[in-house]
Amino acid sequence: MRVDSRLARRSVMIALLVGAIYPALAQDSSEDRSSDLILPEVDEAKLIAQQTAMRQLVGEERYVLRESSWGGEIASGKVKLVQAQLFKRNDYRFWLAVPDRRAIVSLSIYDGRGEQVEAQIETGDSTNVSSLAISPEQTGVYYLRIALHGELALTQRWSLIYAYR
Amino acid sequence: MNARLCFSSFVLVGLLSTVSAQQAPKHIDLSDANLRVVESTVIPIPLEIFASLDKLGTQDWAKQVKAREIKLDANRSRTAMLFGLVVSDGFIAVQAQDKEAVRRVGREVLRLSTSLGVVDSVEQHANAIVSAAGVGNWSVCRKELDKTRQTVLKKMSEIRDEELVGLVSLGGWLGGTEALAAVLKQNYSVEGSDLLNQPDLVKELRKEFDSLPARSKRGKVFAQITRTLEHLESLMRTDARGVISEGKVIEISLSTNNLVAAIYES
DSSP: OHHHHHHHHHHHHHHHHHHHHHHHHHHHTTSOTTSSOOOOOOOHHHHHHHHHHGGGGSSTTOOEEEEEEEEEEEOTTOEEEEEEEEOTTOOEEEEEEOSOTTOEEEEEEEOTTSBBOOOEEEEOSSTTEEEEEEOOSSOEEEEEEEEEESOOSSOEEEEEEEEEO | OOHHHHHHHHHHHTOOEEOOOTTOOSBOOTTOTTSEEOOOOOOOOHHHHHHHHHTTSOOOGGGGOOOOOOOOOSOHHHHHHHHHHHHHHHHHHHHTTOHHHHHHHHHHHHHHHHHHTOHHHHHHHHHHHHHHHHTTOHHHHHHHHHHHHHHHHHHHHHTTOHHHHHHHHHHHHHHHHHHHHHHHHHTOOHHHHGGGOOHHHHHHHHHHHHTSOGGGGOSHHHHHHHHHHHHHHHHTSOOTTSOOOHHHHHHHHHHHHHHHHHHHHO
16 A cells, blocks of 8 residues: 555656646747757746645545646735635645745735735645635635745745645 | 655645635626726636536436537538537536547547637547546546636637637536526525526626627528527516426526527538
C-alpha cells in the first residue's frame, strides 16, 4: 500500500509537471523549427503552486485540480482581487504562489458583499506559497484577496490555481 | 534531477501549518476604484457543478447525453461556440459514464479543432479522451477534457484569435447550464436550484460577449445570444428567500435549450 501511495504521488507529480510545461511546448510546435534551440517556458509560480497542491490530489478524499488558473504580476505591498463562482456543497482549495522564496503572500476570501468568509488558511514551509480551503455556505461569486509582502525590489509573477471535490 | 530528492522536497512542502491570514480586513469595499480586480474570469466546468448536485442524490445524467449532428460552415465564431458546447457534452457524457458518447466527443473535438486551426495542440488530448473512454477511465477523460478546453483557449490567444476565446468559454458554460437546468427541471428542489444562482457570472459573460467586434457576431444566432444572456441574468438570481423558483428553472431550461439548438442549426 505504501508503494502504491508513492507511485500515485509520483504519477500525479509527473502529470503536473507535464501540464505546467506543455503549453509552452505546444507553442514551440508553431515556431520556426530551424531555430538552434527552443527551450520550453515554464510558469514557475504555477509550478510551485501545483507542487504544493500535489498531496491534496491523491487519496480517498482527493480534490480535482482545474486546468484553468489566474495569474499576473504584483508588486510588494499591493493587493489584487480575483473573482470566482463557487458552488454550495463543494469543497474548494486555492493555492497562491510567487517564485521568490523571500516573498510573503497572503490569501483571504470575501463574499459578494465584501464580507470576509471563514476559511482555513495554510502556509507551507516557505512564505511564498499560501493555501486556502473553503466550503461555501452559499452558491455565488466570491472574491479572493491576494496580497504580497516583504522587501522585494522586483514585481512578482503570481499564480492562483484551484481544485474542488 | 534525482527522483528521490525531488520527491522529498515535495513531501516537505506538504508539511503545512495553519496560520491566520496576514492583515486581511474583515470587510472590503468592492466599489473601491483602488482595488484591482483581475479581469480574467475562470468559468466553472460542468463537472464542478454536477459534483455539488450529486451530493443531494443520484441524478439521471444519461438523459442529458445527446448526439447532435454538427454541420460546419465558414463562420469561425459559430465553430468556436460549437467547440465549447461539444466539450461540455463530453463532461456530461463523463458524468453519465457513457463510453460511446465520450469517444464521439473526442472525434468531434478533433474535427472542430481542425476547423479552428488548433488541431496540432489538441490532438494528443483528443486521442487520450478516446482511449480513456474505451477502458472507462473517467478521471483521465475528465482531466483531458479540461486540458483540451484550456489548450484551445491558450492556443487561440497565441494565434491572436482572442475574439474566439470568449466564445469557446461561453459555449462551454451554455452547454453545462442547459444540462443542469434540464436535470433540475425534471427533479426540482430548492437546494439544487441554488446552483443556478450565477447572475454575476452571466454578467461577466455578457460583458465579454458585448465587447466583441461586430465581425465576430455575424449571423442571426448571435443576436439571440445577446437576448438570451440578458434574460438569463435576471432569471439566475435568487429571490428574497434565497431561492430560484421552479418556474424560473423551467424558463432557464427552455432558454438555454433554444439557444443551443439555434447554434447547432444555424
